[in-house]
Amino acid sequence: MSKQYFSTSLTPEAHPADIFCVETTSEYAITSSGNSTLKLWNAASNDHELVLTIKTTHRLGIHHVCANKELGLIAAVGFDGEISVWSLQDCSCRAVISDPKTAYWAARFSADGEFLAATSLDGGITVWNTASEGFEKCGELETKGSSGLAIDYSNDGRFIASGHENGGLYIFSTETARLLHSLPGHIKAVRAVAFSPLSKLLAAGGDSNVITVYDVTSGEQVFNLSGHSRWIMSLDWNFTGEYLLSGSFDKSLKIWSIEQTECVSTQAESDSAVWAAKWTKTAGTARPQGFVSVGIDKTVRWYREATGG
Amino acid sequence: MSFTQGDDVIEKILNYRSEESREEILSKIETLISDLMAGVADTGLATIRLSNRRAAESIRFDKEKLHLTARDAADTKQSIIAFPGPTILNSWRFAVLMRTLDIISESLTSGKVVTKRDIYYRETWLFRNQSIVDRIVDDIGRTLNVSRAALGIVAAQKGLACGTFCMHKKDGTLMAVEGEIQLIPPFEEIKSVDVMDVDFVLVIEKEAIFRRLCSSKFYNRADIGRSILVTGKGYPDLSTRQFISNIAACHPDTPLFGAVDSDPYGIDILCTYKFGSRAMAHENSHLTALKMEWVGVNVLEYEDGWTKLSVGDRKKALKMLSLPWMETEAAMAMRLELQRMLFLGKKAEMNVVGTEAYNVITYLTQAIKTRLDALITH
Numbered sequence: 001m002s003k004q005y006f007s008t009s010l011t012p013e014a015h016p017a018d019i020f021c022v023e024t025t026s027e028y029a030i031t032s033s034g035n036s037t038l039k040l041w042n043a044a045s046n047d048h049e050l051v052l053t054i055k056t057t058h059r060l061g062i063h064h065v066c067a068n069k070e071l072g073l074i075a076a077v078g079f080d081g082e083i084s085v086w087s088l089q090d091c092s093c094r095a096v097i098s099d100p101k102t103a104y105w106a107a108r109f110s111a112d113g114e115f116l117a118a119t120s121l122d123g124g125i126t127v128w129n130t131a132s133e134g135f136e137k138c139g140e141l142e143t144k145g146s147s148g149l150a151i152d153y154s155n156d157g158r159f160i161a162s163g164h165e166n167g168g169l170y171i172f173s174t175e176t177a178r179l180l181h182s183l184p185g186h187i188k189a190v191r192a193v194a195f196s197p198l199s200k201l202l203a204a205g206g207d208s209n210v211i212t213v214y215d216v217t218s219g220e221q222v223f224n225l226s227g228h229s230r231w232i233m234s235l236d237w238n239f240t241g242e243y244l245l246s247g248s249f250d251k252s253l254k255i256w257s258i259e260q261t262e263c264v265s266t267q268a269e270s271d272s273a274v275w276a277a278k279w280t281k282t283a284g285t286a287r288p289q290g291f292v293s294v295g296i297d298k299t300v301r302w303y304r305e306a307t308g309g
Numbered sequence: 310m311s312f313t314q315g316d317d318v319i320e321k322i323l324n325y326r327s328e329e330s331r332e333e334i335l336s337k338i339e340t341l342i343s344d345l346m347a348g349v350a351d352t353g354l355a356t357i358r359l360s361n362r363r364a365a366e367s368i369r370f371d372k373e374k375l376h377l378t379a380r381d382a383a384d385t386k387q388s389i390i391a392f393p394g395p396t397i398l399n400s401w402r403f404a405v406l407m408r409t410l411d412i413i414s415e416s417l418t419s420g421k422v423v424t425k426r427d428i429y430y431r432e433t434w435l436f437r438n439q440s441i442v443d444r445i446v447d448d449i450g451r452t453l454n455v456s457r458a459a460l461g462i463v464a465a466q467k468g469l470a471c472g473t474f475c476m477h478k479k480d481g482t483l484m485a486v487e488g489e490i491q492l493i494p495p496f497e498e499i500k501s502v503d504v505m506d507v508d509f510v511l512v513i514e515k516e517a518i519f520r521r522l523c524s525s526k527f528y529n530r531a532d533i534g535r536s537i538l539v540t541g542k543g544y545p546d547l548s549t550r551q552f553i554s555n556i557a558a559c560h561p562d563t564p565l566f567g568a569v570d571s572d573p574y575g576i577d578i579l580c581t582y583k584f585g586s587r588a589m590a591h592e593n594s595h596l597t598a599l600k601m602e603w604v605g606v607n608v609l610e611y612e613d614g615w616t617k618l619s620v621g622d623r624k625k626a627l628k629m630l631s632l633p634w635m636e637t638e639a640a641m642a643m644r645l646e647l648q649r650m651l652f653l654g655k656k657a658e659m660n661v662v663g664t665e666a667y668n669v670i671t672y673l674t675q676a677i678k679t680r681l682d683a684l685i686t687h
Contacts, residue, residue: 034648060630061648079651
């Protein structure tokens with residue numbers, strides 16, 4: 001059974017450089033790019049018009065962005081290796097986090113907004129307490145030293161997963177701060193990791209072109225998803241956990257059915273690499289879930305499922 | 310999108326001559342020494358103020374003309390070299406400066422030219438390594454506000470060119486190049502370069518690729534026409550840069566292309582041709598070729614053959630992204646390329662592009678053909 005999606009709107013030249021990352025909340029899609037401005041787009045309207053811009057001081061560009069709606073915060077990671085945190089209410093800067101010894105790479109808020117975690121190019125993972133003034137560091141996890149490229153928190157808050165340049169893939173317990181699983185299956189860079197909504201499965205993908213899916217408790221690999229011809233750049237589960245969205249260097253997006261463990265839709269509208277794609281989170285389940293993708297073509301593309309007539 | 314240099318810059322390139330005569334410079338050096346002696350008589354200390362050529366404060370980016378240039382002498386960072394100094398290092402620096410001034414005066418007086426290499430070999434024990442000489446010579450040039458050429462110092466030849474063209478030399482001779490690889494002579498010896506209606510000029514970063522192109526007669530093709538191929542063997546020396554900027558200025562309608570590795574150093578080499586170097590900020594206006602178009606290779610265009618970006622590469626890429634010209638329109642394509650390299654953690658070299666059937670020659674042919682076709686339709 002295949003699914004049909006169509007592109008409902010697109011904003012070309014949304015940024016003057018590559019758009020490296022997109023994050024979605026119920027109100028916005030937030031995009032970051034090779035210039036220093038974060039842009040917030042209206043997720044609920046049909047036109048998805050630009051609502052807000054946040055001018056950051058990341059002059060070299062911003063490659064990762066994440067947000068937590070409850071907290072009302074956005075965290076942006078620049079090529080300069082620093083993390084800046086912004087308030088969604090007044091676009092003010094709440095904190096700037098940097099470490100002279102290394103550069104931060106991928107970042108994620110915990111679901112409840114209590115913590116912010118980020119990987120760094122020296123292989124470590126740092127966790128900060130968001131409630132404290134100036135974001136106090138409250139934990140550090142060490143891995144075997146290969147650059148951390150991807151990170152995710154499970155929705156139940158119990159686990160952190162990280163993917164690394166040398167193929168390292170780890171699940172840590174947030175309670176004990178100990179390594180639970182070192183997952184096999186990747187010898188090349190892992191660029192995306194994502195926990196399923198019920199925190200039962202972990203999907204990982206990268207330069208092997210194959211998405212590997214594991215059982216979080218046992219650490220066993222339960223199945224693979226093949227089909228992309230190039231590196232997997234991003235992974236995102238839909239809110240029911242039935243579908244996985246992948247964005248790839250092969251210029252396409254794929255939607256995978258978890259039940260059937262196969263690809264049910266491919267979108268190849270872009271003529272250049274997809275850097276990131278996320279399901280939209282608009283409140284109200286009357287509207288079928290859609291997704292938004294970004295990449296080298298500087299275009300923000302919105303998709304919706306075609307509902308059968 | 311191509312960029313043109315202003316008419317005044319073209320003027321300067323075409324009319325570039327050593328602005329001061331030997332006598333004038335010798336007398337400047339003499340003044341320097343007599344001031345120094347007067348200082349000794351006064352204070353017992355011999356001191357010289359030296360303009361620090363490379364210091365960031367001495368250099369600024371000319372946003373209109375799009376090249377690095379030196380700040381006015383009054384604003385330049387200066388260091389004071391004194392003897393006797395507080396440390397052995399100071400005394401050594403003084404000795405290096407004095408001996409270099411000595412060798413320069415000697416060559417100016419005798420009318421002979423020397424290379425920086427020659428200077429180094431005169432007193433290797435004192436200078437210790439070539440880069441010390443390189444730096445002091447340029448600092449002296451900056452302090453006296455004259456070019457290296459005016460000081461009687463010529464570059465050791467490094468750049469190579471191939472194709473069909475000729476060079477009119479100042480001594481009256483004609484150097485005709487007919488499909489063989491030719492060392493680019495020191496630019497002080499050249500009066501003009503006659504490109505004889507070539508369809509384009511291509512500058513290649515690596516000597517190995519250059520030689521491959523030459524041996525396959527890339528400079529004479531039915532599909533893309535006749536061309537001049539040039540390599541600076543990596544970072545170009547002064548003569549190569551002068552050669553290219555002169556061709557660009559004298560032949561504004563001849564397309565000029567640059568092909569470099571898809572790594573931070575390759576991009577830096579391209580930027581050196583286009584925007585200038587920090588070392589030669591005080592001479593950059595006649596050494597740049599802003600219209601040089603980057604034709605590849607792009608990190609996105611490979612099937613495989615990428616290598617991992619090293620820690621040093623990453624640092625270099627970040628440093629380059631912070632440079633003032635990286636935020637201009639003229640450098641946009643290079644900025645995007647550096648960001649992609651950083652995002653993917655990958656770089657790629659030209660010789661690895663493609664497979665057996667599709668190699669660097671076919672790649673370049675295609676890249677150049679696309680651009681030449683685009684020019685025709687305009």
